[in-house]
Amino acid sequence: MVKAIYPGSFDPVTRGHLDLVQRALPLFDQLTVAVAINRQKLATFTPEERVEMLRSVLPDDPRLSVTTFHGLVVEFCRERGISAILRGVRTVSDFEYEYQLALTNRHLRADIETVFVMPSVEYSFVSSSLIKEIVKNGGDVGHFLPPLVEQQLRDRLRHQP
Numbered sequence: 067m068v069k070a071i072y073p074g075s076f077d078p079v080t081r082g083h084l085d086l087v088q089r090a091l092p093l094f095d096q097l098t099v100a101v102a103i104n105r106q107k108l109a110t111f112t113p114e115e116r117v118e119m120l121r122s123v124l125p126d127d128p129r130l131s132v133t134t135f136h137g138l139v140v141e142f143c144r145e146r147g148i149s150a151i152l153r154g155v156r157t158v159s160d161f162e163y164e165y166q167l168a169l170t171n172r173h174l175r176a177d178i179e180t181v182f183v184m185p186s187v188e189y190s191f192v193s194s195s196l197i198k199e200i201v202k203n204g205g206d207v208g209h210f211l212p213p214l215v216e217q218q219l220r221d222r223l224r225h226q227p
Contacts, residue, residue, distance in 0.1 A: 067095040068093075068094050068095050068149060068150060069095065069096040069147060069148040069150070070090065070094040070097050070098070070148060070150035070152050070181065071097075071099075071100050071139065071142065071146075071148050071150070072086065072098070072099045072100065072153075073100045073142075073151065074099075074101070074102060075101070075109065075116075075194065076101050076116045076119070076120060076194070077109045077110050077111055077194050078110065078111060078116070078194055078197070078198075078211065079116065079211075079212075079215055080189070080192050080194060080210055081189055081192070081209070081210055081212065082154070082156075082185050082186075082189035082190075082192040082193075083154075085185050085186050086152070087125075087130070089183050090152050090181075090183060091130070093183075094129070094150065095129060096129050096130075097130055097131075098130075098131050098148065099120055099130065099131070099132045099133075100133050100134065100135045100139075100142065101116045101120070101132070101135070102135060102136070103136040104136070110219070110222055111218075111222065117132050117133070119218065120132045123212040138174065139151060139171070140178050143175065149177065149178055149179065150178065150179050150181050151168075151179070151181065153181070153182055153183070154182075154184075154185055155183070155184060156185055156191065156192075156193075161182075164180075168182075192210050197210050197211065197219070198219070198223065201220055201223050202223055
């Protein structure tokens with residue numbers, strides 16, 4: 067059985083993230099979507115809120131699970147018997163960063179492989195930070211976010227300076 071993890075901040079989860087999950091499901095027997103907890107990074111949503119959003123918008127599939135993690139993703143993988151890390155690559159700059167990260171993870175745990183998956187063209191430029199900026203300035207992000215996530219993001223950003 068091939069288990070994979072899709073780690074990320076998912077702050078908030080976008081249709082690009084969901085697209086990557088759909089592309090990955092045929093590749094793995096189990097896929098864990100894992101919200102990274104990074105207390106040094108100022109997030110819009112708490113880890114618990116992000117997990118709840120993910121559970122609400124991901125397909126109901128017994129191969130999928132959602133959780134949080136902190137620390138090194140390769141250690142989380144070792145603890146859970148996960149052998150693959152799923153990463154999305156949208157741009158050349160993404161690839162450079164992800165390549166460096168993959169090689170570092172391979173150095174730390176040679177038995178864990180990184181699998182790069184390209185998004186659909188319509189999501190190839192979407193990022194959570196870009197979407198938050200559009201919402202802050204009153205723009206339309208309906209194409210990039212599930213309705214539930216869009217509403218929660220608008221509500222949250224309305225209450226921030």
